Structures are given as C-alpha cells and as structure tokens.
Amino acid sequence: MHAESNKEKVSKKGGVSVYQEPRKEKVKKKRYRSEEKKDMISGYLYIAPFFIIFSLVGLYPALFSIYLGFQKWNGLSPMEFVGLSNFKIVLTDPLFWKSVYNTIVMGIMGTAPQLVFGIIFAFLLNLAFLKFKHFFRVTIFMPYITSMVAVALIFSVLFSDHESSLVNYLLSLAGVDPVNWSSSEWGTKIAISIMVFWRWVGYNTIIYLAGIQSIPNDLYEAATIDGANKFQQLIYITMPMLKPFIILTVFTSTVGALQLFSEPTVFLGNSAFTRDEAMTIVMYLYRDAFKLQSFGTASATAIILLVLITVFALINTSLIAGNGRKKRGENA
Amino acid sequence: MSKLEKRRSTPVSRILIYVLLSIVSLFSLFPFYWMFVMATSPSSAYNSIPPTVTPGSFLVDNFNKVLDKIDFFQAMWNSFVVCSIVTMVVLFISSLAGFAFAKFKFRGKNIFFTAILLTMIIPPQLGLIPQYFLISKAGLLDTLPGVMILFFLNPLGIFLMRQYISESVPDELIEAAKLDGCSNFKIYRSIVLPIILPAFATLGIIVFSAAWGEFLWQFTVLRDPEKYTIQVALAQLSNTQNVDFGMILSGVFWATVPLLIIFLLFNRLFISSITEGSVK
Numbered sequence: 001m002h003a004e005s006n007k008e009k010v011s012k013k014g015g016v017s018v019y020q021e022p023r024k025e026k027v028k029k030k031r032y033r034s035e036e037k038k039d040m041i042s043g044y045l046y047i048a049p050f051f052i053i054f055s056l057v058g059l060y061p062a063l064f065s066i067y068l069g070f071q072k073w074n075g076l077s078p079m080e081f082v083g084l085s086n087f088k089i090v091l092t093d094p095l096f097w098k099s100v101y102n103t104i105v106m107g108i109m110g111t112a113p114q115l116v117f118g119i120i121f122a123f124l125l126n127l128a129f130l131k132f133k134h135f136f137r138v139t140i141f142m143p144y145i146t147s148m149v150a151v152a153l154i155f156s157v158l159f160s161d162h163e164s165s166l167v168n169y170l171l172s173l174a175g176v177d178p179v180n181w182s183s184s185e186w187g188t189k190i191a192i193s194i195m196v197f198w199r200w201v202g203y204n205t206i207i208y209l210a211g212i213q214s215i216p217n218d219l220y221e222a223a224t225i226d227g228a229n230k231f232q233q234l235i236y237i238t239m240p241m242l243k244p245f246i247i248l249t250v251f252t253s254t255v256g257a258l259q260l261f262s263e264p265t266v267f268l269g270n271s272a273f274t275r276d277e278a279m280t281i282v283m284y285l286y287r288d289a290f291k292l293q294s295f296g297t298a299s300a301t302a303i304i305l306l307v308l309i310t311v312f313a314l315i316n317t318s319l320i321a322g323n324g325r326k327k328r329g330e331n332a
Numbered sequence: 333m334s335k336l337e338k339r340r341s342t343p344v345s346r347i348l349i350y351v352l353l354s355i356v357s358l359f360s361l362f363p364f365y366w367m368f369v370m371a372t373s374p375s376s377a378y379n380s381i382p383p384t385v386t387p388g389s390f391l392v393d394n395f396n397k398v399l400d401k402i403d404f405f406q407a408m409w410n411s412f413v414v415c416s417i418v419t420m421v422v423l424f425i426s427s428l429a430g431f432a433f434a435k436f437k438f439r440g441k442n443i444f445f446t447a448i449l450l451t452m453i454i455p456p457q458l459g460l461i462p463q464y465f466l467i468s469k470a471g472l473l474d475t476l477p478g479v480m481i482l483f484f485l486n487p488l489g490i491f492l493m494r495q496y497i498s499e500s501v502p503d504e505l506i507e508a509a510k511l512d513g514c515s516n517f518k519i520y521r522s523i524v525l526p527i528i529l530p531a532f533a534t535l536g537i538i539v540f541s542a543a544w545g546e547f548l549w550q551f552t553v554l555r556d557p558e559k560y561t562i563q564v565a566l567a568q569l570s571n572t573q574n575v576d577f578g579m580i581l582s583g584v585f586w587a588t589v590p591l592l593i594i595f596l597l598f599n600r601l602f603i604s605s606i607t608e609g610s611v612k
Contacts, residue, residue: 035510036437042516043438046428051444053425053484054451061459061466068461075465121356124349138599139357142364145595145602147545149563150584153570154363157370157378157577164381166366202360203606210607230345259455262547269570282457282548289461290552302458309455 068299075293086300096301098276099284100308106189106264106280107257110196115249118204119242123234125205126212137209141202151199152266156182159191182268188278192264196257204249211245212238247320254316258309261286281305364592371395371585375578394582398569403557404583407565408590414476414561415543418483422539423532426486430493431524435506436516445494448487456482456548464552474556483543489535492608496531497524537598537605544591562587 069086071079090096125136143151159167159181168178181187219237228236239246261282265272273279273287285305289298366385370378373388398404432438433445463482464473472478501524509519547563554564566587569580595602 038516039436040438043432043436043441046432046436046520047444047448047490049425050429050448050485050487050490053481057463057466057482058451058454058459058485061462062454064462065458065460121353124353127349129346130349130353136353136357137603138596139360141599141603141606142592142595143360144606145541145591146364146588147547147563147566149545149547149566150588151363153566153580153584154367156570157581158363158366160575160577162379164379164383166383169381169383198360198363206603206606255455259457261457265551266547266567266570269575270572285457285460286548286552289464295461299461302460306455306458310453 065299065302068295069303071296071299073295075295079296082296086296087304089297090300090304095276095279096281096284099279099281102189102276102278103258103260103280106193106196106260106278107254109189109193110260111200111253111257114197114201114204115246115253117201118208118249119234119239119246121201121205122208122212123238125209127230137206140205143199143201144203146199148199148262149266151195152263155191155195155198156267156269159187159194182271183275183277185277188264188268192260192267192278195263195267196260200253200256204253207249208242208245211242215241243320247317250320251313251317254313255309258305258312281308364588367581367585367588370578370581373578375576378577390578391582394578395586397576397579398583398586401572401579402560402565402568402583404562404565404586406558407560407562408587410476410559411544411561411563414479414483415540418480418543419536419540421480421484422486422489423536425484426489426493426535427497427524427528427532428520429490430495430497431501431520433490433494434498435501435503448490451485452487460548460552463549467553472553474554474559476559478553479550479561482549483539483546486539489539492535493528493531496528500531501527533601534605534608537602541591 068079070081070083072082072086073079121140124130125133125140130136146154157165159165161178161180161182162168163172163178165178165181167181172178179187181191215238219241220233223233223237259282260280264278264280265283265286268275268278273283273291279287281301282305285298285301288294288301369385369387371394372391373384374390374393377384377388395404429448433441467473467478467481470478472481505523506519509523514522545563547567550561550564551567554560557565557568560568566583569583
C-alpha cells in the first residue's frame with residue numbers, strides 16, 4: 001500500500017526535476033518517522049478511555065471485592081481481617097447450598113431445552129420450501145426484546161397462585177390441582193425456568209440460524225443424493241458443522257444461568273428475599289450485602305460465584321467440544 | 333436435486349412443519365396478547381373462571397392506577413436519558429479504540445487487545461459491592477450518571493468496531509489523508525466515522541437494549557423514586573400486599589409497546605445485530 005501511494009505521488013509530481021529527488025526522499029523519511037510516532041501516541045490515546053474507565057469501575061472493584069472477602073465489614077465500622085472465616089460461614093450455610101442447588105436446577109431446566117429447541121427451530125426456519133420465513137423468525141425472536149423485569153411480571157400473572165390464573169385453569173382442565181407457583185419448591189422453579197426459556201429460545205435460534213446459513217449447501221445436496229433424510233441431515237451435517245455456535249451458546253447460557261437474579265427477584269416480589277424456593281446465588285449475595293449489611297460474606301460469595309462460573313463454563317464447553325472430537329474419532 | 337427434494341419432503345410433513353412453527357409462534361406471541369388483555373381488563377376479571385381471554389375497556393383506568401403508584405413518564409424518560417448517553421459514549425469510545433487497533437501500529441497492541449477481551453469474563457456481580465460504595469463515595473448514588481458509568485465499559489463494542497474498521501476502511505484512504513496533512517483525529521472524524529455508520533446502528537442497538545433491560549445495577553443504585561429507571565419502577569408495581577394484576581400489566585404494556593414498535597419497524601436490523609454481536 002505504501003508503494004501504491006508513493007507511485008501516486010510520483011505520478012502526480014511527474015514533472016519534478018532529477019536534482020530534487022534525493023532531498024525529497026530524506027524529507028519523506030523524516031516525516032515517516034514522526035508520522036509513526038504520532039500514530040503510536042494516537043493509538044495509546046484512543047484506547048486510553050476504556051482502560052481508564054475499566055481500572056476505575058471494573059478492575060478496582062473486582063480486586064477490592066477479593067480483599068473484602070477476607071474482611072468483616074458492615075459498611076460503617078472499620079473493616080476487620082478475619083481470614084477465611086467468611087468463606088467458612090458461607091460454605092457452611094445451608095441457605096447458600098440451597099441457592100446453589102436452585103441456581104443449577106433452574107439453569108438446567110431453563111437453558112438446556114433452549115439449546116435443543118433452538119437448533120430444531122433454526123433447522124426448520126432454514127428449510128428451502130418454507131414460506132413466511134421472516135414472519136416466523138420475527139415472532140420467535142420477539143420475546144427477547146422484552147426486558148427481564150417485564151417478562152417476570154407477565155409470567156407472575158400467568159403463573160399466579162390463584163385457582164383462576166390462566167395456567168392453573170388450564171391445568172384444572174387436565175384434572176391437575178392448582179399449583180402454588182410463587183411458594184412451592186417445584187412450582188417456582190418450573191415457572192421461572194419457563195420464563196427464562198420463553199425469553200431466550202429465540203435468541204439462540206437466531207444464532208443457530210446464522211450458523212446454519214454459513215454451512216455450504218453442497219453438503220446437503222450430496223447427502224440428499226446419497227439418500228439421507230432431513231432428520232439424518234440434521235444429525236450428521238447440521239449438528240457437527242454448528243459446533244462452534246453450540247459451544248458459544250453453551251458458554252453464554254452457562255454463565256448467564258449462574259448469574260440468574262432479575263427473573264426470580266421480580267417474579268416473587270415481596271417474598272423474593274425471605275423465601276428460599278427460588279433463591280439464586282446472586283440473590284443470596286444481594287441479600288447478604290444489601291439486606292443484612294454483611295459485606296464480607298457477600299464478597300466471599302462473589303468470589304465463590306466467580307470460581308463456580310469458571311468451573312462450570314470450562315466443564316460444559318469442554319464437554320461439548322470433547323463430544324465432537326470423540327464422534328470424529330469414531331468416523332475415522 | 334430439486335426433484336429429489338420434492339420426493340423426500342411430502343406434503344404431509346410440510347404441513348406438519350407449518351403447524352409446528354405456528355404453534356411456536358403462538359407460544360411466543362401469546363404472553364404479549366395476554367398482557368394486552370389484562371391491561372384492558374378490570375381487576376375483577378382476574379378472578380373469573382374461565383379466565384378472560386378477550387380485551388376489555390379498562391385500558392385508561394388501569395394506566396391511571398399505574399400513574400398513582402409510580403412516576404411512569406419520569407421513569408421512561410430516565411431510562412431513555414441513561415440509554416441514549418450510554419449508547420453515544422460507548423459508540424465513541426469503541427470506534428476510537430477500534431480505529432486504533434485496526435489501523436495504528438503501537439507497542440503492546442496485541443496485549444492490550446487481549447486484555448480487553450479478557451475483561452469480558454469478569455462476571456458483573458464480582459465487583460458489585462465495591463462499585464456500590466465507589467458510586468456512593470462519589471456522591472452518585474441515586475443519580476443517573478451513577479447508573480451510566482458502569483455501562484460505559486463495553487469490550488464487545490471495541491471488538492466489533494475493530495473488526496468492522498479493518499474490513500471496511502481502506503488503508504489507502506488513510507494514507508492519502510495523511511499525505512494531505514490530516515491529523516489522526518480528523519481522519520477519524522471525517523473518513524472513518526462516515527464509513528462505519530452502519531456498524532453504529534448495529535452496535536447502538538446492542539448497547540441501548542442491553543442498558544434498557546439491565547436490572548441488578550439499577551436496582552442497587554437507585555432508591556429514590558424520582559430517579560427510578562423504568563425497570564426499577566416496574567419492579568415496584570408488584571411490591572404491594574394487594575396485587576392488582578390489571579394495573580401491573582398495564583404498566584408493563586405501556587413500557588413494552590414503544591420497544592415493540594421500534595423492534596417491528598427495524599426487525600431486520602435487530603436480528604442482524606444479534607448475529608453480528610455473537611457470531612464474530
């Protein structure tokens with residue numbers, strides 16, 4: 001590219017006399033060096049805003065949280081170093097383990113079906129003969145643009161405890177007794193999982209659809225000629241080719257599921273922090289910090305959460321990645 | 333090939349697929365419809381068996397009850413201000429940094445870029461408590477800037493902008509401008525910016541809607557009803573002993589309708605913003 005611009009310059013100033021050539025070269029070289037320096041300064045200057053804001057509201061709080069995890073602090077009196085006792089308090093608190101259990105159960109019920117249905121929906125939406133493709137795509141995606149608070153409120157009415165709530169009424173038609181969706185062990189979890197599923201399944205469908213559209217068509221053509229039906233194509237072509245997209249969604253769903261907070265908090269309203277049926281790890285953290293003013297244990301919980309997120313994200317993504325490798329090995 | 337395909341997918345299986353997709357669409361749309369039904373029905377409608385499934389005439393009444401409980405318009409405005417400023421700041425920071433990463437040579441460039449990507453893995457809850465005290469020390473508790481400042485961090489934005497700028501802004505153009513004596517910032521303003529406007533639309537949607545829907549941080553920082561954003565205000569609706577479902581869903585309805593309209597108008601842009609944001 002430099003060569004090109006040089007050429008341009010030469011052709012522009014084609015009439016310049018031969019004696020001036022060497023001097024011009026020198027000037028250009030000098031300018032080049034100062035240009036490089038300028039670029040370097042601009043480079044640092046332009047990336048600086050992110051790093052300044054990050055060190056202030058990202059890095060410093062994260063490090064301070066880790067420090068706080070070893071302190072006893074109610075937010076007012078001076079901090080007191082307590083070693084690992086915050087971790088001990090949290091890890092021996094049955095409520096903490098209940099919140100871990102709740103988070104994992106709702107995480108599995110809310111996200112695993114999303115990934116399965118997302119792939120199926122994306123596959124169907126990509127079928128060549130399908131009409132109204134765009135309509136289906138827009139409707140399936142629509143729930144994603146509603147905020148989590150809005151979703152939780154809509155579902156809190158759909159799934160209210162009343163006999164006359166829509167879901168309980170439909171269940172009564174099937175002969176099932178009304179469920180206490182906001183106060184029973186499984187009722188809350190099922191209702192919250194369904195709302196998580198409802199809001200996110202379209203999002204994953206759209207990502208899988210983009211992935212499917214990046215698969216070359218001749219693979220399907222070849223399979224069709226070889227006599228593979230649509231279901232076989234889904235299993236043997238679409239799924240393996242989608243792997244990078246599946247890894248991405250498994251990763252984001254795992255991280256997102258472990259951070260569940262808004263949906264149960266808003267869904268349960270008044271009783272969010274007093275009942276334990278749907279208390280998640282982040283709700284436990286929030287309750288310790290902002291309801292009980294126990295910032296040390298809350299910070300310890302935050303550190304444990306970081307570890308849990310890292311471990312689960314690694315396990316889940318490597319499970320998916322490893323699964324594919326095994327399959328490929330079998331084929332070979 | 334087309335013959336083969338025709339033979340394979342029989343009309344019956346095609347009809348099945350249409351039926352299935354229609355059920356999925358209904359599943360997606362029904363809660364919206366039902367929100368409208370409830371928002372227009374008197375609170376007594378909720379106790380009727382079988383449940384009401386057609387809209388009533390209480391649209392205005394229910395909304396008036398919402399206005400009694402929360403300052404709806406103030407909250408919508410607060411959210412709008414927060415999200416607009418956040419979007420503009422993020423677009424500016426991201427495009428400037430993306431420009432630097434895409435077109436300049438400087439020492440440690442790759443390390444800095446990797447560092448930015450790595451910041452994405454820090455869960456937002458880790459720093460929540462110190463962030464709260466930081467904002468409180470700075471006197472920004474219960475203020476909109478206090479809400480905004482966390483949203484200014486957007487590593488994904490820098491990543492997308494770098495990608496887009498290195499693909500769509502030709503090096504020759506920048507070289508030529510330099511020869512003409514343009515400063516780097518002038519190049520950014522008059523060459524890079526016009527070219528990346530389409531990417532601004534994509535990233536803008538991602539940033540705006542993420543900030544609009546975020547709850548934990550806003551819920552933590554805002555305690556003064558005057559300063560509530562719409563998410564925090566809506567969450568207050570169900571926070572009473574005598575829940576009035578018509579009133580609650582009326583609030584949700586009026587907070588959601590503007591978004592729905594914008595989404596339906598620009599749905600292609602919305603959907604492509606998701607795929608670009610995550611597929612790259």
